[in-house]
Amino acid sequence: MNPPEDVLAALRELRAGDLPTHGGRTLAYVYDSGLSEVDSLGAAAHALASSANGLDPTAFPSLLRMENDLVSAASALLGDVPGVVGSVTSGGTESCLLAVLAARDAHPSVATPSIVLPTTAHAAFHKAAHLFGLRRIDVPVDPVTFRADPAAMAAAIDDSTVLVVASAPSYAHGVLDPIASIAASALDRGVRMHVDACIGGWVLPYFARLGADVPPFDFRVPGVTSISVDLHKYAYCPKGTSVLLHASAELRRTHYFASAAWPGYTMLNTTIQSTRSGGPLAAAWAVVNHLGSDGYLSLAASTREAVSRIRSGISELPGLRILGDPVSTLIAFTGEDGFDLFTVADEMKARGWYVQPQFAHLSSPANLHLTVTAANHGSEKEFLTDLAASVDAARAAGPVVVEAAVAEFVAALDPATLTSEQFAGLLAAAGLGGDAGLPERMAPINALLATAPAPLRERLLLEFLGALYTP
Numbered sequence: 001m002n003p004p005e006d007v008l009a010a011l012r013e014l015r016a017g018d019l020p021t022h023g024g025r026t027l028a029y030v031y032d033s034g035l036s037e038v039d040s041l042g043a044a045a046h047a048l049a050s051s052a053n054g055l056d057p058t059a060f061p062s063l064l065r066m067e068n069d070l071v072s073a074a075s076a077l078l079g080d081v082p083g084v085v086g087s088v089t090s091g092g093t094e095s096c097l098l099a100v101l102a103a104r105d106a107h108p109s110v111a112t113p114s115i116v117l118p119t120t121a122h123a124a125f126h127k128a129a130h131l132f133g134l135r136r137i138d139v140p141v142d143p144v145t146f147r148a149d150p151a152a153m154a155a156a157i158d159d160s161t162v163l164v165v166a167s168a169p170s171y172a173h174g175v176l177d178p179i180a181s182i183a184a185s186a187l188d189r190g191v192r193m194h195v196d197a198c199i200g201g202w203v204l205p206y207f208a209r210l211g212a213d214v215p216p217f218d219f220r221v222p223g224v225t226s227i228s229v230d231l232h233k234y235a236y237c238p239k240g241t242s243v244l245l246h247a248s249a250e251l252r253r254t255h256y257f258a259s260a261a262w263p264g265y266t267m268l269n270t271t272i273q274s275t276r277s278g279g280p281l282a283a284a285w286a287v288v289n290h291l292g293s294d295g296y297l298s299l300a301a302s303t304r305e306a307v308s309r310i311r312s313g314i315s316e317l318p319g320l321r322i323l324g325d326p327v328s329t330l331i332a333f334t335g336e337d338g339f340d341l342f343t344v345a346d347e348m349k350a351r352g353w354y355v356q357p358q359f360a361h362l363s364s365p366a367n368l369h370l371t372v373t374a375a376n377h378g379s380e381k382e383f384l385t386d387l388a389a390s391v392d393a394a395r396a397a398g399p400v401v402v403e404a405a406v407a408e409f410v411a412a413l414d415p416a417t418l419t420s421e422q423f424a425g426l427l428a429a430a431g432l433g434g435d436a437g438l439p440e441r442m443a444p445i446n447a448l449l450a451t452a453p454a455p456l457r458e459r460l461l462l463e464f465l466g467a468l469y470t471p
Contacts, residue, residue, distance in 0.1 A: 019354050024375035028356035032375035033236035033299055038287055042238040045279075045286035052278030055269075063278045066285040073288055074229055074243040077205050078197070079219030085252050086245040087270045088231075088281055092198035093124040094272055095228035095244040099194045100128035102226070102246070102255035103163035106192070116156045117165040118148035119362060120172055122196055125165055135160065143363035146170065146324040148177040154185035161191050168197040168204065168217040172358060172369070173323050174330030176200070180216065183223030192225040192251070198242065200328045201229025206300030207328070214327065225251055231284045234329065236291070236299065236374075240280030302377035303329055310372060313384035317391060323367055332358065334367040339394040341366050342443035342450075347390035353383065357446055359457070366450065400447040407451055415459035423463045 019026045024034070049063070057064035071086035078084075089095045104113050114135040117125050129136040137156045141148050148166055157164065164186040166177040179195055186193035195217055197204070208214040218227060224247065231241040246252035257269040267274065291299070311331055314320050319337040326332070335341050345357050345368055356369040376383070413422060439445070449457050 022375065024373060024377075024379055025352055026354045027370045027372065027376075028354060029371075030373075031233050031236055031371070032373050033291075034302075034373075034375035034377070035236075035299075038236055038290065039238075041290055042283040042287050046238060046283040047279070049282030050277050050279035052282075054276035054278055054281065055274050060278060063281055066278075066281050070231065070241075070281070070285055070288060071243060071245065074201070074231075075219075075245055078201060078227055078229065078245060079221075081219040081247070083248050084219060084245055085249050086243050087252070087255070088284070089242045089244055089271050090240055090273060090276075090280070091232065091242050092122070092196075092228055092230045093127065095198065095230070095242045096122065096124040096194075096196060097128045097131065097272060098244050098255040099226045099228060100125065100134065100163060101132055102252065103192045103194075104132055104134055105254040106251075107162045110160055110162060112160055113162040114158070114160045115163045115165060116153060116161050118153065118167070118170070118177065120146055120148070120170040120175075120177075121165050121167060122171050122198070125196075134162070137161070140362070144324075146173040146175050146364065148182060150178050150181035150185065153182050154188075157185060157189050157191060161189070163192045163194055165194050165196060168195050168200045169326065169328045169330060170196075171199060171330065172361075172364065173332045174199075174326030174328050175324040176204075176215065176217065176327045178215075179224065180221050183221050185223075187223030193223050194226045194228070195224055196228055198228050198230040199233055199330065201227060201234075202231070202296070203234035203300055203303065204328055206297050207304055209297060210301055210304060212304065212327070219245075219247055231288070234300075234303075234373075235284070235288055235296070237284035237287045238280060241284040299374040302374040303372060306374070306376040306378075306380055307331065307372045309380040310370065310376070310383060313380065314387070317384075317388055319391060319395075323364065329372045331370040331372065332364075332367045333370075334365045335391070335394075337395075338399065339391060340397070340400045340443060340447070341368055341394070342446040343394040343397055343400060343441075344368060344387075344390045345446075346441040346443050347393045348386060351386040351390065353386060357442075359446075359450055361454070400443050402444075402448050402451055406448065410448065410452055410456070413452075413456055413460075415456045418456075418459055418463065420463075423460070426460065427464070427467075 021030045022032050052060045052063055054063050067088045070088055075084040112135055114137050116137045118141045119138050120141050139152045139156045166179050166182045169176045183193045204214050227245045229243050231237040232239045260266040307329055314333050319335055320333050321336050323332040342357055345355050348355050358367050358369050360366045
C-alpha cells in the first residue's frame with residue numbers, strides 16, 4: 001500500500017495544474033464566497049456524512065431532515081407559498097432533467113410531447129429533450145435584449161406542449177426573462193411552467209432586498225409550477241447540490257420512480273440517482289445554516305457591488321460592449337473594433353484570470369463571459385486594469401487567421417460520417433496531436449472551432465473529449 005501522506009502529496013501535485021478555485025480569478029465554473037470558514041465547515045460536514053446513503057431515508061433519517069430543511073429554506077426564499085415541496089439533486093442539470101421528466105410523465109396520453117423554450121435556455125433542457133424523447137420547440141428571443149419574447153412563446157404552445165421554460169437569469173447573457181407574461185400564457189393553456197433559477201434563485205431575492213429592481217420570478221407569479229435553484233452556486237455550498245421545487249406534491253409525483261417488479265428491495269428514487277452520498281447534502285445544510293439570511297445578504301451586497309464596478313469599467317473601455325441588460329451576477333461582453341476576443345481571453349489567462357469564451361450564436365456575437373462572486377469584491381480595479389491591457393495586446397497582435405487549407409478541410413467534414421482518421425488529421429492541423437495536450441494559447445483553436453457549424457463543432461469537441469478520457 002502507498003502511505004496516505006504520499007497519496008495526498010500526489011493529489012496536491014495534480015491539483016497544482018488546475019485553475020484556482022478561490023480568490024476570484026476564475027470567473028467561471030466556481031463560486032467563491034471569499035470566506036475560509038465556509039470551505040472548512042463544508043468539508044468537515046461532508047466528511048461526517050459521506051458514508052451515509054440517501055437511497056433510503058428510513059435508514060438515514062438525518063439526511064431526510066437535512067433535505068427537508070434545505071427545501072424549506074429554498075421555498076422560503078422563492079415566494080414562501082404554502083404547499084411547495086422539493087428534492088435536493090446533484091446539480092442544476094439534474095434539477096432541469098427532473099422538471100422535464102415530471103412534465104412528460106404527467107401526460108402519458110401525449111404521443112409526442114414537446115417543451116417550449118427560448119433559444120437562450122440552458123442546454124440542460126436540450127439534454128432533457130434528448131434523453132426523454134421530447135420534441136424541442138426553440139423560440140427566438142429579442143435579438144438585442146436577448147430576453148424571451150412572451151408573444152412568441154405563447155404562440156409556440158400547442159396541444160403537445162407539456163412544459164414551458166424561462167430563465168432567471170439566462171446563463172449566456174445574465175438577463176431575466178419576462179417570467180410573469182410567459183407564465184400567464186402557460187397557465188391559460190393549462191401547461192406547466194418551469195423557471196430555471198439555477199444561477200439567480202439564491203441571489204436575486206437578496207439583490208431585491210438591497211434595492212435592486214427584480215421583477216417577481218418565483219412562486220408568487222401565477223402559473224409558475226417548478227423552479228430550480230443551485231446551492232453550489234450563490235448559496236456557496238460545496239459542489240454537488242441543487243434544489244428542484246414544485247408548487248405541489250401532485251406536480252412532483254411524476255419525477256419520482258418506483259419499481260417492485262424484481263426480487264430485490266422495492267426501488268424508490270426521488271432523483272435520477274439511486275445511491276447518493278450524504279456528504280454533499282450535509283455540506284450544503286451546514287453552510288446554509290452557518291451563513292443564514294444575514295450572511296447571504298452581506299455576500300449579495302459584496303457581489304452586487306463587484307458586478308456594478310466591473311460592468312461600469314467594461315462599459316468605459318473603448319471597443320467593448322455589454323450584451324443585453326444583465327440583472328444578476330453574470331456579464332457577457334463583446335468587442336466592436338476588430339480585435340480578437342479569444343486572444344483577449346488568452347491574455348487574461350497569462351495575467352492570472354480565467355474568463356469564459358462563448359461562440360457566436362444567432363444574434364449573439366462571440367463574447368467573453370464572467371461569473372462574478374463575492375470573492376471578486378475588492379479586486380475589481382486589478383481585473384479591469386488587466387482587461388484593458390489584454391485588449392491592447394489583442395489589438396497589437398491582430399486578428400487570428402485560420403489557414404485557408406485548414407478552413408477548407410474543416411468545411412469538407414461531415415459530422416455524421418466523421419472518421420477517426422479525419423479527426424486525427426484535424427487535431428494535427430490544430431497542433432493538438434500526440435501527447436502535447438492543450439496549448440497555452442487557445443485563440444487559434446477557438447478561431448478554428450468558430451468556423452465550424454454547430455453540429456460539426458459538437459462532434460469535433462465530443463471526439464476531443466473522448467480522446468482526453470482515454471487512459
